[in-house]
Amino acid sequence: MSDMYVAEVGLLLYPGAQMSAVLGLTDLFAIANRFAEPGSEGLSTSIRLSHWQQKSPGMPIERCFDSMQGEPGSPDVMVLPPTLGDPATAEVVAPYIEWMRQHHKTGGTLASICAGAFVLAETGLLEGRKVTTHWLYEEKFQQRFPTVNLDIDRLIIDDGDILTAGGVMAWTDLGLKLVDRFMGPSAMIQTARILLVDPPGREQRYYSVFSPKLMHGDxxxxxxxxxxxxxxxxxxxxxxxxxxxxxxxxxxxxxxxxxxxxxxxxxxxxxxxxxxxxxxxxxxxxxxxxxxxxxxxxxxxxxxxxxxxxxxxxxxxxxxxxxx
The missing domain is CATH 1.10.10.60 (Homeodomain-like)
Known part of the structure; x- marks a missing residue:
């Protein structure tokens, strides 16, 4: 019988976070765990999914959901979901900035989906990095974070300790990317087949339309x-x-x-x-x-x-x- 390694993915439920993406990712990882197989050294990996939230102003950010029983650790990856409204303002993000920085400083990976990139960028950790967000937010993102290298043609940019995904539904692509990272390509492909979605490899530019900048004042x-x-x-x-x-x-x-x-x-x-x-x-x-x-x-x-x-x-x- 093989040993089991558990990788943890956390989802940060900041104000305005899209709950359909949160629940969808929760289900995606539950499906992926059906396909956990022993690796070359007899060690199989499953993914533990947790939700994190500040329940009221001034309170600490705490685990509010855990997909597994047993002693929890610290998430390997903390994901910032998309939002269906306007991107979160600096004021909304302020209570989470130092917490995210500390997570990254201690070796954790940070990931964003769509407008979640605005939350991630407020930490300052994207300075000089190549990232993506939804193509509709290109101008607004560049105005708020001019020192970040934005590439809206890409659907997912994996920079190791920082991952960013483009459109609202790119949570499927990011979820499969993390399944591939922790559980391997076989589990990822089988999960994609069950969900009837394309494996990672699409690009956001397939779906975008040319939206010229007109608010420049010239x-x-x-x-x-x-x-x-x-x-x-x-x-x-x-x-x-x-x-x-x-x-x-x-x-x-x-x-x-x-x-x-x-x-x-x-x-x-x-x-x-x-x-x-x-x-x-x-x-x-x-x-x-x-x-x-x-x-x-x-x-x-x-x-x-x-x-x-x-x-x-x-x-x-x-x-x-x-x-x-």
Whole structure:
């Protein structure tokens, strides 16, 4: 009979934490424990799941649920769930900051899902780190935490002692990632099969849509952005764009990059690919026809741009998301 090692995953129930994710993760780990198998040294691993909460202001953060009997330890991973409302403010997070820092300082891992990244970032532990959150929160997150390296294309970023997951439903991906870490790929795959979800490996950019920055305050750049939206980004000649904006070409390049975070060429590519995603989902046009319609005369070049931005080929995207 093999020995059993128990890894503990804690969930922090901060104000506004999404309870469906908390309960979903609780069930996911319960399912995963059915597939605990002895490893190479005869040691099998199961996952203990605990919930943590500050029951009233000024009180300590305590364990309020434990999935197993027996003497509890300290969680190996503390997870900050998503929220369905606005991301938690610094004031809401304040009672948990030092507690999270101490957990990390003593060797514990911290993980966040969706807007839980705002809670995690308030600890200061994400400075200079590459992290992800929901793509809708990109601008708000960058404004609050400008020294954190945000990558909203990624669904999960595993940085060892810090894990971050993107969208609201990315709790499934993070849960499977932790099952893989503690119990191995076999248990992870079997758990995913029971839940009928894809194993980790998706990317958030498959699902995101281009959401241009418009609140930058540069009226000339904003004028050009509105014109590019109307013309679907098909005009990319810098002299033409500069004329629309009423700026010199070099001035436009500098101000456009500062305002939007990308060059005019990159911006137009995003607009064109966004339009092509709509056509792939809702029409039966061929990829070649769509390439021409959005402004690319070379379908091969269009495919390369599409893969670079979306992470899937046009055909793969249509197969996954097409409704026709």
């Amino acid at each position: 009226s000339a750049v904003l004028k050009l952005q509105h014109w590019l939206q109307e013309t679907e980004g098909k005009e990319v000649r810098l002299d033409r764009l500069a004329a629309v904006a009423g700026l010199q070409e070099r001035t436009l390049q500098r101000r456009f990059q500062k305002a939007t975070g990308m060059t005019t060429s990159e911006y137009c590519q995003r607009l064109r690919v966004g339009r092509s995603q709509e056509l792939l989902r809702f029409s039966r046009q061929s990829v070649e026809s769509i390439s021409w319609e959005v402004g690319y005369q070379d379908p091969g070049f269009f495919r390369k741009i599409f893969v670079r931005i979306v992470g899937l080929s046009p055909s793969e995207y249509r197969q996954r998301f097409g409704v026709g």
